[in-house]
Amino acid sequence: MEIKNAVAGTLESGDIMIQIAPAEKEGLHIDLDSTVAAQFGRQIRAVIEETLTGMGVTDAEIKATDKGARDCTIRARVTAAAVRATGVDVWES
Amino acid sequence: MSSYMERSATVKSVAAAMNKQVFANKIEKSGEFRKEYQMKGSKIATLEDAIIKSGLKDGMTISFHHHFRGGDKVVNMVVGKLAEMGFKNLTIAASSLSDVHAPLIEHIRNGVVTGISTSGLRGELAEEISRGLLKEPVVFRSHGGRGGAVMSGELHIDVAFLGASSCDPAGNASGYSRSENAKSICGALGYAIPDSMMADKVVIITDDLVEYPNIPNAISEDDVDYVVLVDSVGDSSKISSGAIRDTKNPRDILLAQMAAKVIINGGYFQDGFSIQTGSGGASLAAVKYIRESMIEKGIHASYALGGITAHMVKMHEEGLIHRLIDVQSFDRVAAESIKTNLLHKGVGANEYASTAEGSAVHYLDMVILSALEVDVNFNVNVLVGSNGVIRGAVGGHPDTAAESALSIVVCPLMRGRIPCVVKEVTTLVTPGSTVDVIVTEYGIAVNPRRPELAERLRKAGLEIVDIHELQRLAYDYVGEPDPLPFGDKVVGVVLNRDGSVQDVIMNILD
Numbered sequence: 001m002e003i004k005n006a007v008a009g010t011l012e013s014g015d016i017m018i019q020i021a022p023a024e025k026e027g028l029h030i031d032l033d034s035t036v037a038a039q040f041g042r043q044i045r046a047v048i049e050e051t052l053t054g055m056g057v058t059d060a061e062i063k064a065t066d067k068g069a070r071d072c073t074i075r076a077r078v079t080a081a082a083v084r085a086t087g088v089d090v091w092e093s
Numbered sequence: 094m095s096s097y098m099e100r101s102a103t104v105k106s107v108a109a110a111m112n113k114q115v116f117a118n119k120i121e122k123s124g125e126f127r128k129e130y131q132m133k134g135s136k137i138a139t140l141e142d143a144i145i146k147s148g149l150k151d152g153m154t155i156s157f158h159h160h161f162r163g164g165d166k167v168v169n170m171v172v173g174k175l176a177e178m179g180f181k182n183l184t185i186a187a188s189s190l191s192d193v194h195a196p197l198i199e200h201i202r203n204g205v206v207t208g209i210s211t212s213g214l215r216g217e218l219a220e221e222i223s224r225g226l227l228k229e230p231v232v233f234r235s236h237g238g239r240g241g242a243v244m245s246g247e248l249h250i251d252v253a254f255l256g257a258s259s260c261d262p263a264g265n266a267s268g269y270s271r272s273e274n275a276k277s278i279c280g281a282l283g284y285a286i287p288d289s290m291m292a293d294k295v296v297i298i299t300d301d302l303v304e305y306p307n308i309p310n311a312i313s314e315d316d317v318d319y320v321v322l323v324d325s326v327g328d329s330s331k332i333s334s335g336a337i338r339d340t341k342n343p344r345d346i347l348l349a350q351m352a353a354k355v356i357i358n359g360g361y362f363q364d365g366f367s368i369q370t371g372s373g374g375a376s377l378a379a380v381k382y383i384r385e386s387m388i389e390k391g392i393h394a395s396y397a398l399g400g401i402t403a404h405m406v407k408m409h410e411e412g413l414i415h416r417l418i419d420v421q422s423f424d425r426v427a428a429e430s431i432k433t434n435l436l437h438k439g440v441g442a443n444e445y446a447s448t449a450e451g452s453a454v455h456y457l458d459m460v461i462l463s464a465l466e467v468d469v470n471f472n473v474n475v476l477v478g479s480n481g482v483i484r485g486a487v488g489g490h491p492d493t494a495a496e497s498a499l500s501i502v503v504c505p506l507m508r509g510r511i512p513c514v515v516k517e518v519t520t521l522v523t524p525g526s527t528v529d530v531i532v533t534e535y536g537i538a539v540n541p542r543r544p545e546l547a548e549r550l551r552k553a554g555l556e557i558v559d560i561h562e563l564q565r566l567a568y569d570y571v572g573e574p575d576p577l578p579f580g581d582k583v584v585g586v587v588l589n590r591d592g593s594v595q596d597v598i599m600n601i602l603d
Contacts, residue, residue: 014509036480038578039480039511069510
């Protein structure tokens with residue numbers, strides 16, 4: 001799947017900004033910067049991975065800047081970023 | 094022997110028998126106009142001279158108050174001077190420390206400061222200490238606990254450096270000034286009062302040296318050794334830090350309405366009740382609803398305690414609250430009120446909240462408190478953040494919770510992704526045995542110790558939920574937090590107000 005640079009989300013409190021770029025090497029590489037990293041970093045990474053994998057994105061560089069977003073927000077932002085990056089509109093299909 | 098000259102031999106022998114000197118009659122009397130004369134008083138000194146004369150030595154304990162909160166200039170000024178003079182190994186016994194005290198980090202690195210006791214820590218200093226900057230753990234006490242410990246001598250202070258907005262040459266000091274040269278105002282000086290009474294030496298640092306007699310005064314000349322005039326002791330605009338704004342946050346308004354309902358229906362909302370509220374948004378908004386109900390029902394309060402805020406002053410001036418007892422004025426309006434309102438009284442921290450009979454908290458009916466987090470056992474943490482870094486203050490929280498007839502903790506279920514009703518608080522600050530009601534926007538929980546209270550609230554139509562339900566709901570929304578990466582070094586000790594060790598804070602790892 002071809003990946004272009006794409007962004008979704010904001011840096012507002014309670015939100016997460018997801019930046020997706022083409023993979024430099026195989027696999028999903030998540031660079032996470034989170035205000036709640038100590039308690040939720042592991043879970044945030046898992047949600048990002050799950051969401052991308054579920055959309056068929058297996059190789060990408062992901063920069064995630066999190067301001068305490070909940071899982072539903074993270075899924076929405078990752079989905080939006082992935083749709084923009086891949087051009088595959090999951091909401092249409 | 095009818096002349097004192099004739100009795101001189103007898104005077105000499107009596108003096109010798111009493112091991113006293115014979116009166117030398119070498120008194121020099123000044124004829125100077127006393128307004129000018131007093132300004133040459135022996136207590137007036139430069140900061141450096143006052144430090145030298147105080148006899149301060151390496152390894153001693155110095156104290157400070159935090160009435161200027163984020164605007165304080167005294168701690169950095171004094172410790173900076175002490176560093177310059179080459180002092181080492183000092184312990185700072187502050188009533189609280191905040192963001193503005195980040196320069197202490199360097200003084201700790203350089204060995205000037207090696208110990209801290211305080212009620213709170215914030216900002217960079219708190220961050221560094223949480224990561225293990227200090228060799229010895231910081232000792233945390235509540236305001237009442239500190240007041241009591243100072244008075245009993247358990248917390249011994251060698252030299253107290255106390256900022257004041259006015260002071261006369263004799264040492265009568267106040268948190269406001271009536272002179273034309275007034276530069277600052279902080280209102281009550283409650284945290285400075287025990288220190289002024291018990292420290293071996295007391296240095297008042299003021300930015301307005303006024304004429305004697307500076308009355309009414311919070312600190313008495315009897316307790317003061319030196320008076321130092323400086324340009325500024327604090328930035329008064331930073332006392333309230335915006336706490337007085339009426340909240341527009343809908344969640345805070347909901348929490349406030351719920352807290353007010355608990356107050357009104359808890360059984361203590363009767364003529365002559367006493368109350369304390371914090372300065373947080375929900376707490377202030379609750380006061381608005383309580384006021385309306387007081388007017389509607391014709392109920393008056395005997396006294397409000399605090400942490401006095403503009404809202405309380407307004408209700409006092411309206412005749413709804415008879416008296417204000419103030420350890421620390423929370424905003425400019427309160428600070429001005431203590432100057433102008435006769436029945437707005439400043440009290441020392443010991444008189445405010447120590448365990449002694451007769452401290453103001455002892456006769457407190459109700460208190461509304463906030464929290465960083467609460468747990469299923471009603472324990473409260475107001476000191477350590479969800480990332481394991483110290484970022485708050487014990488304050489009067491455990492004192493008022495323990496002594497009041499009804500303690501209400503207002504806390505949102507979550508803040509962003511952080512659950513605030515948890516299985517176990519990060520740090521035990523206020524024991525659950527002293528917390529009666531927890532108000533969240535998802536429901537009100539009543540401590541099982543107080544079934545009669547739950548019954549009263551239910552009868553008033555309030556829905557009471559199990560605290561475990563609230564915790565589960567929070568975890569359902571945000572997930573269960575992973576344990577924080579604490580190390581094995583003790584960086585803080587939380588003392589109970591009775592002086593016992595209640596909890597410890599471990600260093601946080603990256």
